[in-house]
Amino acid sequence: MLHESQQSQESHDFRQRVRTRTFTGPTAGHCGGYAQANLAIVPAEFAGDFLRFCVSNPRACPLLGVSEAGQWNIPALGRDLDVRIDVPGYNVYRHGELCEQPVDLRELWRDDLVTFAIGCSFSFEQMLAQEHIPLRHVDEGVNVPMYRTSIDNQRAGRFGGKLVVSMRPMSGAHAVRAVQITSRFPAVHGAPIHIGSPAALGIRDLSRPDYGDAVSIHEHEVPVFWACGVTPQSALESAKLPFAIAHRPGHMLMTDIPNASLAAL
Template sequence: MNAISDVAGNAGGRERARIRAQAFSGSTSGLAPGNVQANLVILPKALAHDFLRFAQANPKPCPILAVSEAGDPHFPVLGADLDIRTDLPRYRVWRNGELIAEPTEIRDIWRDDLVSFAIGCSFSFEEALIEDGIEVRHIARGCNVPMYRTNIACVPAGIFQGPLVVSMRPLKPKDAIRAVQITSRFPSVHGAPVHLGFPASIGIPDITKPDYGDAVPIAADEMPVFWACGVTPQAVIAQAKPAFCITHAPGAMLITDLRNTSLAAL
């Protein structure tokens, strides 16, 4: 039995098989409902300890779900058949802090010294918001979540320092209050929002022009609600300029076999 048929009984495995076959390369928001999704950072072993310290010092944007052994492209704890080199819709390759490529697989540049970090993603708590009757605008419109660099500095560690990145969902005030309550239960996927309303006060000059993802409309009776985002390491990498790094492309996440309910703290 091959790897694809082995995982045919679970949604995460089915989506990974589709991605591995190069049949999908878009945003994973809304795919495999109920399954945990993850951001990805891959660094040489020489930088892995400093990045782990950075993540531990900044748990809101960088909640660690799993760390691989050096050179091992698999995450058995996240999926038995999972291959980090092929199972994301799109990757980003960085050299000296510059984005140089966005391939759909990374087998040809994989190295034996690379350590992979799977980081919690806010796509995982969206299921709970939707189940509570709260509209998630980017899912409703079939686009990527808007993400913004802020003027909030992360706690530095080693070479890693830079700005917090946030994702935004427009909500009515009553839904924003409920969203705080719901997402507080999921600290492993960013937890409660870090800011509500007033984007300029966190360094966002124009809410209609996200730094990553797609703009979504905000109605007159809604406010922007901001969560810490797992794209933060990419803003940090651009500033820290490590010689080599691989990440996910914003919105193109790793779909795991873990269930969102397993991450609920309450």
């Protein structure tokens, strides 16, 4: 939970820039000390099942906060935060189909909407970068490669589907250190779920990710796989709810939570 003293002018100011459309792009690399969140917004009638889906799949869906129905603030995530206007872009789904990509939800808002804020790998990437562990997708200026695995999520009501993972190739020594670092951050996906064989996860070809971009893998490197925040978005789509909203990929909600404060120890 956020204490008054932890509240951040920097992340608060960033949200103001988003809100006023001064900032409109992907949020990677901004306010590096603060957690960004994946967003899932569902009608209250499905919120119980979606909450159960998240807590049953905590590696993919670590919850940073859940709103009261109809409320656009989540006080634990930031003062004056308004999920309707503080995200640079949204995906709106009707019956599982992506219908609109608005930049403002005020017109679409309903009194029964419940917002789920889910931890994002940007937080642990910050921790890896601080220890000079190179991130290939950052060095190559692309999105992290993500893959739909053959691993079933724990089902909850209509929400199920397959686990989606992100992959970062690195040296064997960096892989060890990356496990140690990310294990401290269960709120942002935590430790990798797998190192090494893509085939063991049902991934046929690392050069053909299902989401994001392929990256090069150097000699002697191992692929390291983390549970990914695209998993809940994928579950949301496949559940074919009459109405649901998520952030536009890469366009995250900036919170006032210092990444360092998410360390489990």
